[in-house]
Amino acid sequence: EAQVTQNPRYLITVTGKKLTVTCSQNMNHEYMSWYRQDPGLGLRQIYYSMNVEVTDKGDVPEGYKVSRKEKRNFPLILESPSPNQTSLYFCASSFLALAGGAYEQYFGPGTRLTVT
């Protein structure tokens, strides 16, 4: 089954304790991206990757790190989480767009993070 998986699904942690949210896709997608969803703000792009070892910042990258060492995996790292990073996080993947077109993203189930 084609899917994007995220782990953990729920996480409660304390300020400053490093954490990693994993993301994996089995569709051989080149493009992967992380988003955070906050009430009234929709989803905002944190980081994206267009292929292995190619990553770049989205709109809200502060406080986050990513790496893309394998095509299927794109972990999100919070080295020193703060309460303002409490949010619902989504990982997504897609094929890279061809000229004149764009592919929809497939989303993971989400990770609800609470930082106290």
Next chain:
Amino acid sequence: AQKITQTQPGMFVQEKEAVTLDCTYDTSDQSYGLFWYKQPSSGEMIFLIYQGSYDEQNATEGRYSLNFQKARKSANLVISASQLGDSAMYFCAMREGYNFNKFYFGSGTKLNVKP
């Protein structure tokens, strides 16, 4: 400036009636893609429909259609014959940039379908 604007935080529609969810976008790119996603209360993001900037005809997918007005930069979602299962949050989104690497979402519209 907001890249995607959804001006209807919440809407009600009677079951079996049609409803239009508004979306306007802002871009200077010639090539871009417009998407609608549905997020039920369970939280997953479900892709509904896509419109490319060069597509001359409005996209349709079953009961969903996208009313694309390029000059007005609007991409409204029309749901025909609403069903109770359509009650959800709906997000308009745009993909632009080199290789369409940037993805922007609106703030969403909460649709409630009344029996």
